[in-house]
Amino acid sequence: xxxxxxxxxxxxxxxxxxxxxxxxxxxxxxxxxxxxxxxxxxxxxxxxxxxxxxxxxxxxxxxxxxxxxxxxxxxxxxxxxxxxxxxxxxxxxxxxxxxxxxxxxxxxxxxxxxxxxxxxxxxxxxxxxxxxxxxxxxxxxxxxxxxxxxxxxxxxxxxxxxxxxxxxxxxxxxxxxxxxxxxxxxxxxxxxxxxxxxxxxxxxxxxxxxxxxxxxxxxxxxxxxxxxx
Numbered sequence: 001x002x003x004x005x006x007x008x009x010x011x012x013x014x015x016x017x018x019x020x021x022x023x024x025x026x027x028x029x030x031x032x033x034x035x036x037x038x039x040x041x042x043x044x045x046x047x048x049x050x051x052x053x054x055x056x057x058x059x060x061x062x063x064x065x066x067x068x069x070x071x072x073x074x075x076x077x078x079x080x081x082x083x084x085x086x087x088x089x090x091x092x093x094x095x096x097x098x099x100x101x102x103x104x105x106x107x108x109x110x111x112x113x114x115x116x117x118x119x120x121x122x123x124x125x126x127x128x129x130x131x132x133x134x135x136x137x138x139x140x141x142x143x144x145x146x147x148x149x150x151x152x153x154x155x156x157x158x159x160x161x162x163x164x165x166x167x168x169x170x171x172x173x174x175x176x177x178x179x180x181x182x183x184x185x186x187x188x189x190x191x192x193x194x195x196x197x198x199x200x201x202x203x204x205x206x207x208x209x210x211x212x213x214x215x216x217x218x219x220x221x222x223x224x225x226x227x228x229x
Contacts, residue, residue, distance in 0.1 A: 032118040046171075058142070059071070080212055138212075140163065
């Protein structure tokens with residue numbers, strides 16, 4: 001299955017993440033080989049991190065006398081930040097990469113299309129890093145707002161693990177998968193391309209996640225529903 005199809009399928013599952021797809025060409029000056037196993041690792045960890053953040057409930061400490069304690073609620077409105085990050089990731093993969101035209105390691109640019117080669121697409125910024133770190137940023141933004149604003153600073157360890165630690169760990173693994181270069185295998189993206197994807201992705205996710213959390217309270221209003229429609 002091609003990378004584009006893999007990420008589209010994952011996007012339908014968690015409605016997050018987008019993919020690295022062959023586009024404009026970077027013609028290879030010499031045969032280039034990349035380790036497909038690390039490609040799988042980077043994509044699987046990217047999808048897993050985005051899925052965890054997408055499926056996490058909003059956790060907050062409710063203070064009224066009758067319902068005091070930690071609560072967890074799932075919101076249909078979470079589709080807003082999910083779709084926003086998906087759109088931004090697709091923009092990076094489709095528009096930004098083709099505008100920058102930065103060749104992958106071992107490739108040179110001459111404007112010719114080589115769709116069946118290892119130089120069939122541009123590498124900067126890294127789409128996988130952008131999507132993975134975008135999920136971490138979104139989770140971090142939501143966690144911070146829920147903790148500081150809605151829980152009055154009360155810290156929930158499982159919530160912190162689900163929204164920050166788990167996606168952060170998977171983001172690191174995803175970026176490592178794009179950077180490994182051993183023996184005859186070249187890395188999928190350069191360190192600069194990976195860093196650019198990670199930094200812009202985290203910043204975008206932090207803004208989107210934080211804005212969503214500010215606009216949408218974690219509670220479901222009246223009643224004790226677990227799902228908020």
